[in-house]
Amino acid sequence: QQPVQSPQAVILREGEDAVINCSSSKALYSVHWYRQKHGEAPVFLMILLKGGEQKGHEKISASFNEKKQQSSLYLTASQLSYSGTYFCGTDQTGANNLFFGTGTRLTVIP
Amino acid sequence: EAQVTQNPRYLITVTGKKLTVTCSQNMNHEYMSWYRQDPGLGLRQIYYSMNVEVTDKGDVPEGYKVSRKEKRNFPLILESPSPNQTSLYFCASSSGYRITKNIQYFGAGTRLSVL
Numbered sequence: 001q002q003p004v005q006s007p008q009a010v011i012l013r014e015g016e017d018a019v020i021n022c023s024s025s026k027a028l029y030s031v032h033w034y035r036q037k038h039g040e041a042p043v044f045l046m047i048l049l050k051g052g053e054q055k056g057h058e059k060i061s062a063s064f065n066e067k068k069q070q071s072s073l074y075l076t077a078s079q080l081s082y083s084g085t086y087f088c089g090t091d092q093t094g095a096n097n098l099f100f101g102t103g104t105r106l107t108v109i110p
Numbered sequence: 111e112a113q114v115t116q117n118p119r120y121l122i123t124v125t126g127k128k129l130t131v132t133c134s135q136n137m138n139h140e141y142m143s144w145y146r147q148d149p150g151l152g153l154r155q156i157y158y159s160m161n162v163e164v165t166d167k168g169d170v171p172e173g174y175k176v177s178r179k180e181k182r183n184f185p186l187i188l189e190s191p192s193p194n195q196t197s198l199y200f201c202a203s204s205s206g207y208r209i210t211k212n213i214q215y216f217g218a219g220t221r222l223s224v225l
Contacts, residue, residue: 001169002152002154002169005152030212032213032214034214039219040218040219041200041216041217041218041219042153042200042216043216044213044214044215047212047213087152087153089153089214091212095141095160096141096204096205096212096214097141097143097155097158097160098143098155098214099155099169100145100152100153100154100155101152102150102151102152103152103153
């Protein structure tokens with residue numbers, strides 16, 4: 001039930017953009033995005049509920065296509081602080097029981 | 111301050127010696143869960159609990175036990191640890207069913223080494 005994330009890793013220069021994708025084979029109630037810095041706990045970024053909405057958080061936004069069971073995380077004008085591993089978590093029922101992808105390691109260099 | 115507290119943060123033990131990792135949350139959350147994190151495998155769910163006395167298996171429950179006798183506590187028990195349970199463990203909690211902004215809060219993690 002683990003969603004599939006792509007790419008596995010990406011390296012960006014400051015100011016560049018990136019897209020991280022998350023795909024599930026199951027119908028989804030919501031998709032959650034988290035960022036984890038090395039050695040720390042995952043930190044919540046945003047939730048997208050079914051309905052195809054797009055949400056934003058400063059220069060980080062995301063979309064959710066419930067027909068395709070896919071979500072994408074958009075990072076624009078990347079900053080050094082964006083470095084970390086990004087995880088999507090999928091909720092199939094609304095009970096907030098999440099299944100996480102294997103993560104995308106994002107590295108932003110000067 | 112809203113938080114999920116795990117103890118211990120680091121643990122080195124030997125094969126077969128029973129251990130418990132504690133998890134406590136102060137947000138009155140119904141839902142709690144345990145994950146293990148291994149390189150390249152992401153966060154895999156071990157067990158979860160929808161409320162007191164309600165627990166269920168996640169994707170990788172073998173070798174683990176849990177209990178939920180009180181709402182705030184959700185300990186993870188390894189009855190007979192083995193080296194393949196060496197991992198980074200996270201506890202998480204969140205509010206109940208279908209609340210719009212249902213954020214999972216994570217503990218700081220427990221790094222376990224089984225020799």
